[in-house]
Amino acid sequence: MLNRLFGWSKRGESGDRPSMLRGDRPGEPITLKVALITHDPPIPERGGLPLSRVMGWNDAETLAAQYIADLRACSGGIADYRIVMRRHYTDFPVKSDGFRYDSATYLAAWERRMPAHQPDEADYERLLDQIGLAAELERGELDELWLFAFPYAGYYESRMVGVDAFWCNAPPLRLPHARRRYIVMGFNVERDVGCMLENFGHRVESIMAHVYRNHPPDRNLWERFTRLDECGNVHFAPSSVRDYDWGNPRSVWARADAWYQFPDLSAPARVMRCAEWGGGDMRLHHLWWLDHLPRVAGETDGVANNWWRYVLQPWIVP
Template sequence: MKHLISALAITMLFLGVQADAITRESAAQAKPFEVKVLVLNFDPIIPSEGGRRLHEVCNWNDPRKLAEGFISDVKKSSHGLVNYKIVEWKDIDTFHTKIDGFTYTPEHYMQCWRTGKGWHQPDTADYLKTFKDYNVLSRIDSGEIDEVWFMGAPYFGYDESAMAGPGAFYINGQVYDKVPTKRAFVIMGFNYERGVAEMVHDLGHRTEATMARIYGGWRVEELNTNWARFAANAWQSGGHAGVGTCHVPANGEGHYDYANPRKVESDADDWLNYPKLTGKKTLVSCENWGGPDYQRNYLNWFFYRLPHAPGWNKDGRLNNWWEYIYHFNDYDERGRVKK
């Protein structure tokens, strides 16, 4: 009997190790994947302006065209790995409720916008109420959706990116870790007064926060991890230039310095070879990504160089960092497959 129990234990241990190995192998394949999205487009109707929607009244961007541009940019810059699919687009005729229960009327909001004053505080939108109003939690749990996008306007109170659910962590916004879903999920907050560049910018900060967590922290002047070396820029990283950060390109001399013609030696293009880096450097300036929308083009250039190869690195992390940005439920805080 003892021998039978021992044999059974050994078999179970073997199967457990084997299952974990299969999980690691699957995680390391770097295959294209789909991200299913619910879009809640808060684009209120303004009765005093002929019943037109807010974005039309203020001559702002068409939210649908913004979403199309963002989806296209992310697919291209991820080498086809990230494929957003909008499962439902819901146009909402009213303003987003704030955390204290306040909701703008069309007249009040337009008065504030035209005078530049009188905005309500606290500004933060009530995310928890929104989850309830639009059945977000059950749709996350059923697998119908993976991510939620809030589309709104100035002073709607959105974080650029937030996370909710068990194990939620900071990605440049609030952390709603008490939300009772079976898995964590991301809420992106987009502003249709702005452009696609700012949407990709939001993803940039989400990426920085995610990778800083995976590598146990991040100081741009300390080149002690692969992420830190990737994000290095000559201005902040002791003269060493990698690809850059969301705010500062490899050659930048300040924040948002996307159109700087200064040329610096950078190993940015070498990151396309990751993990087989050669150390080769080339001259980099704003002409590498080009204009006229230097911010959008830089951020897509940045993301195109984000490691996306199959396999595990010798530092214990995946060679495909897109996995961590989107499949965060599958990994612990150091990038290892969860048991």
């Protein structure tokens, strides 16, 4: 129910607690320190204006503020992201094969709707070396990197880095010097905050699937959560019949309400319709879905009943 999303009480402050383990009390904010990294090259062919302004795309700072506010709301105040560092670059990121766009080749590709250069993936090791924040991430002075760029930049929606990193909607980047796992989020300024929440939702799916990877089917609560007769997943609402079908108007029986009483999942199913999750609006569906993630005290079958602890702190995931 969308009214739950924006009715949470004023959050507490977490102070300067150590970075490695947070959120061990129910409802306690988990403060996460972020470096916001933008790539927005000037375009000489358009008077030297930054690419985002030439194209009329979104402002990275505005998107980040909306994303922070939305995650704080749908987590009940637990997700407490704070941007503590900013770095701005005026070059085009290098691809994994060494290719780099310049203003002319990028404009030609975009304006002619040419396919992106293949391989499209950015050279993440080179990019992270350029950013140069490995020591801060290792010491817990930073928790995440948020990359903001343009279409064809080659960013994954999310990627986990670390010597023991695992799949997080992208292949893990297992760097031997990165003993503490962290996540690099990739955002496209052509898109809006609904797409950013989709990136985060797929991060949730990857991490929680990993958390429950050794549970038998009858005790795998993550698999149960994502069933269409429960809460569905990022691409499928309870009434969906295909990907992104969040606005399908058919009435269905679902047990999404039970997850508000977790770990008691005995509440009966009821008839649900797409108006409950925004009537087809991407952002509202994702807020609705994320709002149903358990966030209470205790543990069940060895897994914390506050799933946000894992989603926000990949370094604690077993």
